[in-house]
Amino acid sequence: MNGYKLLLMPLLAGIVFSCVREPEAPLSDGQIPQETYAPDDEGVLKGWVRIKLRDDAQALRVGTFTRGAMESGDPELDRIAASLGATEVRRVFHEGGRFAERRRKFGLHLWYDVKFDDTLPVSRAQAELGSLSAVAHVQPVYTIRMFDAGNTLPEEAVYVPAQRRAERAGAGPFDDPGLPKQWHYNNDGSGTKWVEGSDINLFEAWEVTAGDPSVIVAVTDHGVEYDHPDLAGNMWVNEAELNGTPGVDDDNNGYVDDIYGWNVILDSGTINPGTHGTHVAGTVAAVNNNGIGVCGVAGGTGNGDGARIMSLAIFDSTSANAGSYPDAYAYAADNGAVISQNSWGYTSGVAMPQDVSDALDYFIANAGVDENGNQTGPMKGGLLVFAAGNEGTPSARMPAADPRTLCVTAMCSDYTRPNYANYSDDVDIFAPGGADGNDRNYSDADRVYSTDLDGGYSYKWGTSMACPHVSGIAALVIAHYGVGHPGFTVEECREILLRSYRSVSEYVEPKYDGKLGVGLADAGMIFLEDAGTAPGTVSAPAARAMGRELELAWTVPADGNGLPVAEFRLTYTGRGIGKTEGKAPDTSGEVVLRNYTAVAETATYIWTGQYNTEYRFEVSGIDRFGHESEKVSFSHSTGDYENGKPRTQQDFAPVEFENVGEAYALSFDLSEYFTDPNFGDGDMLSYSLINRNEDIVDAAVQEGRLVLLPVGKGTGRVTVTATDLDGEGVQSVLTVTVLNGPEPAAPAEGLRLSPNPAGDELGIAAGVRNAEAEVTVYDAAARQVIAGTVALDSRGYGTLNVSALAPGTYTLVLEAPGLSENGSFVKR
Known part of the structure; x- marks a missing residue:
């Protein structure tokens, strides 16, 4: 799926927080009816509600207060807060030091969290605070979770035959001993379930670049073990804070002692390492060619030239508070990160909340740019990379499903989709995430191998593990196209990433076409050059009717690089034929179809149209750079129902x-x-x-x-x-x-027959009333086809059932007292 995704995400019923009323019960004298609020969903943080003030509202006084005695500076808010037992007001986003003015332009200063009595439902606090004139928006604080699908498998738990250990010890361009286990970078097919080429083709990319220290990737996750021997050399370090005065904001960025990033949960520079974040960070940029451990996608060549890892802890094992994460994106943008790596999603199926939406907008707009709007980083704008989720469902989790993100789902070591990996139209790209740990068809070595706590290494699986592969490839893109090339933008980076893929349609079921993104992320293809020519012309177009559907087929042409075209543009017009001719409106339109077929092979698509319609099609091929071939025309008609x-x-x-x-x-x-x-x-x-x-x-x-x-x-x-x-x-x-x-x-003299032509009934009007009339009907050959009586009412009207007659012309003879008439009619 090229470009930005189209998002249609309904609010799930269980996540809509609003006042609901129970059926009314009789009240005793003096009893006041009370509203009953929806109970808290598991996806919200109890005892907290998040508000955004109106632009013209006064800033609130933050801090902790005695229960019922809050003094925020807004008397109206304090009154409601007292009824809720509120005890604290805090900012969601830091003021930002030298970036404060920029943050204010984006409205980040308007966001506050209010802590209240956690025995009360969040929906009540939301409803009552939402009624305030100063409040523009109110929402729960939604809880989040990481997307690793299973338990960590330590290195010693994974059996690797001694013979293969010896054979592969020096494999690859770098000397890291764990690199042969990283099939996800370069799969030679030597594993039991490994299929050669089921990888991100990283060795080819490393021939050109292995990263650059000016490219900073914010790992928004658990804290990263910043002193891990295989990560320390590629950690982002805030030199001003490292060499500054403890307890002082030495670089005036609004944060104190933030040496390796920020612990958003504890609101502190203290990074508590976690297994998930450390594993993800290793895939992005573990130090390469250092003779130990593993390699990172953008880990450099062992000469201090890898991408840098900024640790933004939005999960912390020492705290249950998992709600302050939006500030991570503002921190990342203000402190040099241009890629935000995210292997997390919401606990519940919530639509995109406004707080995180504002934070993502800030990161996209301001990453790589200083407080004055000047580009200072290797890319202007921030790239958001998110994991699709591990429920195995045909939908990506938020925020991955948001059109502003790059949504990544997971692949096994044999090109297939693992059972846990979410799939949908929102997915942008496919990357190695490892086999499901519960799938006995795979061995433990079919997971993703990377860094772990205490200087160790482990295997994990999940879309969490797929996502950092794409973040790492993005770092290579920026290292090659952005470093030393001012003006490189996030839009260009995204375009390069989404044209750097290989099709996996021969390995996955057809039902996943279009649900796994453009294809398998291929790091080697980020250097593909524009041939500057239009692709070959589509040939042998044909169609076959299957009721209202048409099976469309044509032969796939090559582009200027000899690759299959990326897409087909299909325009169509349709007009009614047969019984719909002149009755059904003409139709026309255009669709772009993703190509999943090799050069010179037949691509087949099912077109669903209307019955009894002749369609005229024009099809052209489009390559990865947008060059389009000449159009080829063909026509076919749908069948009847x-x-x-x-x-x-x-x-x-x-x-x-x-x-x-x-x-x-x-x-x-x-x-x-x-x-x-x-x-x-x-x-x-x-x-x-x-x-x-x-x-x-x-x-x-x-x-x-x-x-x-x-x-x-x-x-x-x-x-x-x-x-x-x-x-x-x-x-x-x-x-x-x-x-x-x-x-x-009274009816006029004579005989009147209506309607004419007649359907099932023929109306008769005669000049006599309240009479029984003898009726005989003859066909065109003068054969009697009906004989009977018709009752004429007080006005001289009656009805004859002619439903049994075949279409044609008939003569009706009517005999009544004093009257004998005949007339003709047509039966339709």
């Missing part, structure tokens, strides 16, 4: 008019009374009327509505027939009574 008869949804209730005239007119939406099983197939209904009592009621169909106008006193019937495109119909009768008005005139 199996028709079902229309049916009534409800009967007309009798209608009674008090009097005649326009003031008493009524209309009925006929779609509420008739339906058709083939509406979804493009079928349509047309309506016709039989009105034998035009001197009592005037009836007409106007734009799908039955319009009735009372014109004379009496009772009559209007028969409505709904007919589909195949001529199948159904009738419903409406009885109309007009209580007052002129008496209807």
Whole structure:
């Protein structure tokens, strides 16, 4: 999926916090009704609520307070806070030191957390604080979790045959002894389930660059073990704080003693290392070619030239507070990071909260730029890389599903999707995350190998492990295209990443096409050059009808680099044929289709259109750089559907008019009374009327509505027939009574037949009343086809059932006392 994702993310019912009322119960004298609030969801932090003030609101006084005695500076807020038992107000974002003005422009200074009695539901605090005039937005503090799918497997727990250890000890361009275990970088197929090439093709990339120290990656996760022997050399270090005065903000960035980053949970420069963050950091940029441990994707060549790891702890084993994480993105942007690595998501299926949304906007806009707006980093703007999640569901977790992020899902050592990996249209790219630890078809060595606590190493699996591969590749992109090239932007970086892939469609089920992103991230392809020419032309286009679907197929051309085209642009026009000709509106449009097929092979797509429609298609190939081939045209028609008869949804209730005239007119939406099983197939209904009592009621169909106008006193019937495109119909009768008005005139002399052509019923008007008339009907060959009687009412009207007649022309002969008439009619 190229470019930014289209996001359609509904709020899940369990995550919408609002006041709800219980059924009312009788109240005793003096009892005041109380609102009942929704209980806290597991995905919110109990006892906390987050507010954003209006732009013109006064800043709040922060700090801790005696219960019920809060003095924030806003009396209205203090009053409600007292009722909630509030004891603390704190800022969500630091003021930011020399970056304070920039943070204010983005509204970060308006965000506050309020701590209240945690026995009260968050929904109550949200509702009451949300009623304040100074509050622009209020939300829960949503809890988050990491996306590693299983337990750590220490190195010694993974059996590697001695022979393979010896063979692979010196494999690869660097001397790190653990590199042969990192199949995810270069898979030679030697493992039991390893498939050669199921990797990020990192060795090829390392021939050009292995990173650059000016590229800073913020690992937003557990704290990173900054003194790990395989990480220490590539840690970002705030030299001003390292060499400054303890307890002083030496670099005026708004944070004190932040040497390796910031512990957002403890609001401190103290980084408490965690296994998850340390493992992720090693994949991004463990020190390469240092004779120990493992390699990092952007870990350099052993000469101090790797990308730098900034540790932003949004999880901390020493604290249960997991709610202050938005400030991590402001810190990252202000302190030089241009990539934000995120292997976490929300505990519940929440839509994107506003607090984190504001933080992400700040990072995207300000990373790589100083407080005056000048580009100082190797890239202007920040790249957000997020793990899709490990529920194994067809949806990515937030924030990964947000269109501003680069969403990464996971791959096994054999190109396949592991069971845990989320997949959806929101996923941008596929990367190694390791096999599911519960899948016995794989060995322990099929996981991702990286750094761990206490200077150790371990295997893990999850989309958490896939994500840092992409962050590392992004660091290589910036090292090559951004360092020494002022003006390089995050949009360019994203474009390069999303054209640097290989198709995996031959290894995964077709149902995952388009759900695993553009394909497998390929570090070697980030250097692919634009050939500057249009791709070859699509050849042998063909189509095959399958009802309303068309199977479209054509031969895949190569681009200027000899690679399969990345996409196809398909434009179409459609017009009705057969029974829909002139009735169904013409259609037209354009879609872009991702290519999953090799050069010279046949690409096949299923096109779902409308029945009885001729489609004209034009298809062209588009390469990874946007060059487009000439268009090729072809046409094909869809088939017909199996028709079902229309049916009534409800009967007309009798209608009674008090009097005649326009003031008493009524209309009925006929779609509420008739339906058709083939509406979804493009079928349509047309309506016709039989009105034998035009001197009592005037009836007409106007734009799908039955319009009735009372014109004379009496009772009559209007028969409505709904007919589909195949001529199948159904009738419903409406009885109309007009209580007052002129008496209807007697029928004119002679015989009148209506409607003509007739449907199932033929109306008869004769010059006699209250009589039994003998009726005989003859076909065009003068053969008698109907013989019977018709009752003529007090006005001389009657009805004959002609539903059994075949379409054609007929003659009707009527005999009544003192009357003998004949007339002709057409049966449709």
